[in-house]
Amino acid sequence: MTRLIAKVNRNAPSTEPIVKVTPDSAGWTYTGFEVYRLKPGDRVAFACENRETAVxxxxxxxxxxVDERTFTDVGSRRSVFDDQSPEAVYSPPHRRIEITAKTLAEVAVATAVSEEGEGEARRITPSDIPYEHRGEGVTERHIRHILDEHHPARKLLLVEVVTPAGNWSSFPPHKHDEEIPGEEAxxxxxxxxxxDPPNGHAWQRVYDKNTIDEVLTPTDxxxxxxxxxxxxxxxxxxxRTYYLNVMAGHNRKWAYRLDDDFAxxxxxxxxxxxxxxxxx
Known part of the structure; x- marks a missing residue:
């Protein structure tokens, strides 16, 4: 199996992640990610240690x-495909986090290795999340900037994207794997x-014209x-295709280079x- 895809475990206990990526499992430096599908009353608790975290x-x-501070009734949408932004809670590193489900809930935990955060724990509400309409025709998609460069954080960048059926996304192809000030991060x-419906899949190609070229078919x-x-x-x-992006790197800057073949x-x-x- 390719190392570029982490498969969901639909039989995971409700207080265990259904999918999990760590810097060690990914073979990189910063980014971690996991998802929980919780029943009412379920609790998940963990220590951030040296990780900036967003729930x-x-x-x-x-x-x-987050430590002794509780944010109540976070989240209100029934589906990631609702015309509504999510809610989130940001935590700096070295905090203890506890999540308690009040309804059936799907919760993502995004992390970035960092010794420092940006400010104290805070709630990110729908009114804090800009909406973007990107592309047109067969490249149209809809983006919600949960934690972008205009929101305070030290490492994390978070966006979610809904792509209409039959359309292309993350397009034109772009990359961000080199640190070139003013050009790429x-x-x-x-x-x-x-x-939507959940028995679908997408095609995603990951390639660099040198050492890597894979076509993946992720499922729900x-x-x-x-x-x-x-x-x-x-x-x-x-x-319809939804994805949540988590990004982290040396510097908190979304700067990319387009594939010249699509100029x-x-x-x-x-x-x-x-x-x-x-x-x-």
Whole structure:
């Protein structure tokens, strides 16, 4: 099995992660990710140690405690495909976190190795999350910037993307695996996939024209790892495709390089960002 995909364990106990990626398992430096599917009353607790952490309530409602501070009723949407932003809780390193499900809930925990954070624990509400409409035609997709460069954090970058059935995403192909000031930033990245209906899959190619070229077919609950290279996504007709991206690197900057083979369709200024607006 390729090392670029972590497969979901749908039979995991409700207080154990259904999928998990650590820096050690990925063979990289910073990025960690795991997902829990909780029943009402379930509790998950862990220590952050040297990890900046974000708890993202993807579906359902939870209480989230960071040390002695509790954020109540975090999250309200029923599905990641709802026209609604998630809620999250940010924690700096060296804190103890406890998650208590108040309803059936799906919760992602994103981490980045760091000795320092940015400020104290805080709640990230839908009104804090800009909405972006990116691309057009068969490259149209919809992005919610949960924790981007404009939000305080030391390492973590988080966005979620919904791609209409039959469309392309993470497109034109781009990479961020070198630290070139003003041009490109080194960022390790994970893609956590969900599908509507859930029996779907996507195609994701990860390639660098040198040492790596794989085509992956993640299913509902799988995680694709992008240690380097370009990484476009195709959503098959009939299946809306959701993914949650976690990125972390040496510096907290989303700077990328487009694949020159796609220069004829790339924006002239090289900026693939779309129209950003504030939308709850």
């Amino acid at each position: 993202i309530v993807l579906e359902g409602t939870c209480d989230v405690s 080194y960022l390790e990245e994970t893609y956590y996939y969900r599908f 609950g799988d995680v694709v790892l992008v240690p380097k290279g370009y990484h476009p996504v195709a959503a098959p007709p009939g299946f 004829h369709i790339a924006p002239r200024d090289g900026n693939i960002m779309g129209r950003v607006e504030q939308k709850k």
